[in-house]
Amino acid sequence: MTNSRRKFISSATAIVAGASISTVFPSTLSAFPKLSSPADTIRIGAIGVNGMGWSDLTAILKNPGVECVALCDVDKNVLDKRAAELAAKGMKVKTYADYRELLKDKNIDAVVIGSPDHWHCLMMVEACQAGKDVYVEKPIGNSIAECRAMVAAQKKSGRVVQVGQWQRSQKHFRDAMDFVHSGKLGKIRLVKVWSYFSWVTPISKLPDGTPPAGVDYNMWLGPAPKRPFNPNRFHFNFRWFWDYAGGLMTDWGVHLLDYALLGMKAEIPNSIMAAGGKFANPDSGAETPDTLTTVYEFGDFNIQWEHAIGIDDGPYNRQHGIAFIGNNGTLVLDRNGWEVIPEGKKMEAVALQKSSDNGLDLHAKNFIEVVRSRKLEDLHAPVQVGADIAIFSQMGNIAFRTGKKLYWDKQKGLFTDAAANKFIAKEYHNGYKIPSV
Structure with missing residues (x-):
């Protein structure tokens, strides 16, 4: 580090x-x-x-x-x-x-x-x-x-x-990084990262109700705002609400964007901008966007995140993945393996190198x-690796929520925008306080 x-x-x-x-x-x-x-x-x-x-x-x-x-x-x-x-x-x-x-x-x-x-x-x-x-x-x-x-x-x-x-911990991910770092792809100008999932569907609005028998709902809420129980917010679907999580950006994004940063040996973006919304179902009961595009600028290359809930066919016919797009070719990586697609005759193709272990x-x-x-x-x-990529993903969500192109002040550890800085720390509720270490 x-x-x-x-x-x-x-x-x-x-x-x-x-x-x-x-x-x-x-x-x-x-x-x-x-x-x-x-x-x-x-x-x-x-x-x-x-x-x-x-x-x-x-x-x-x-x-x-x-x-x-x-x-x-x-x-x-x-x-x-x-x-x-x-x-x-x-x-x-x-x-x-x-x-x-x-x-x-x-x-x-x-x-x-x-x-x-x-x-x-x-x-x-x-x-x-x-x-x-x-x-x-x-x-x-x-x-x-x-x-x-x-x-x-x-x-x-x-x-x-x-x-x-x-x-x-997976070998094929490490092998893919070795190839990216070899320079064979040529100058990498763009890294595309995506999650397209039809098995995740927009949730319908549901009325508030009573917690199921046996559930300590107050303990489940913990430091989150006090709200009536709603089945949409409980168990799996909690991830679609800002009180508890950050949608696909922080759920799958931390997995995949982690390797985008690792492959590019990247640290802090110069700027972040994002656009999206509930395009699949404007009346969804969720808060986080079902469709999102986020661009992180690094000076001489960009990292682009995109997700679409309810659609399966992502870039390169993959539901999820990371594509390192170089002048000589593109390396495409996902949980199933990696391959290299040449740009014309500038390099040799690399057939799919399949995953062979249980990460x-x-x-x-x-x-x-x-x-x-x-x-x-x-x-x-x-913990440092986890914090780095969680913050990187949260930056994308903050850009979406403010609707602004954001810049990070490395010395102060803050955005240069006051509205964005309000999202750096979440307010704790119900007598809980963010730990002071």
Whole structure:
């Protein structure tokens, strides 16, 4: 991490004073390996086990010498279901409705945080303060200020913190970066990054109602504004509301834009502009845009993000991907593999190099290995990586929400626009405060 990039996260420290869409991993538990001696066993507690939190825990438990000892979820229906699934595999766990009680458990060495995005910061910071190592889902924070607080908390505590950007552990992604950095593509002028998903459909407006039986709705809201319960805002669909998340930009964007930055060895954009809206369904019950184009300018190249909910056919006939467009050819990369499409006869084509491994399993293994070794430099997605890309994605959302072309003051760690700076920190509610580290 370069000094300038560190300043991007750590500057303006006075400001300091959110499950995933991915469905590629099964939620069923395979047989667990036998544990090592009790003294060597890493004991895991999981907070938020409905979606990716459960997938993360499942992957972590595939490693020898690891066991789950506690689960926490505000939805008792989910909590009881997951506890029963673990019991069927021979793991009896304590269950909690309040994550703070789980963090008090001295029998827990590390926690998995799979809560909605608006809870990530408080849970991760408090877990570090409680002496736990942490595997936290992406995006790491729900605002720029939260990301800064989380970086500071990890630095102060020295705990192992792995962010759930599991593509950082996949071989074909690393191989693609090696090719991009080889220079064979020639001058790269544009990097296109996209997510087109027909399996995500615009949600219809629903009336407010009563929380389902067994759900502690006040705890689910936590630091978010107090609002009547609405099924649109609960479980999977929370990601389409600004109170809790940032739409596809911060959900898939942190995965894919991360590799755009990595491939270009890029840090801070000169400017950011964005346009979009609820074009697929103007009457959708969601707040975040179903269609969005964002352009990050870097002086001699641009990174362009685009997403479209309800459509499958994205660029290069791929639902999602990253295209490094060079003078000699274009490298196209997604979760299935990568290939090179030549520009005329300027270079040789490279046939599809297919993915050959399980990124989530490898990411979980990397986390456990570092928990044992304490070699933080070996983490594939440490807290700084997660903060960098979460902030980058949030910049795009802020440009959309202000409707302005934005510029970043590297020295102050602020936008040059006052209206944009109001989005740097989210207001906390219901007696909660953003952590002061």
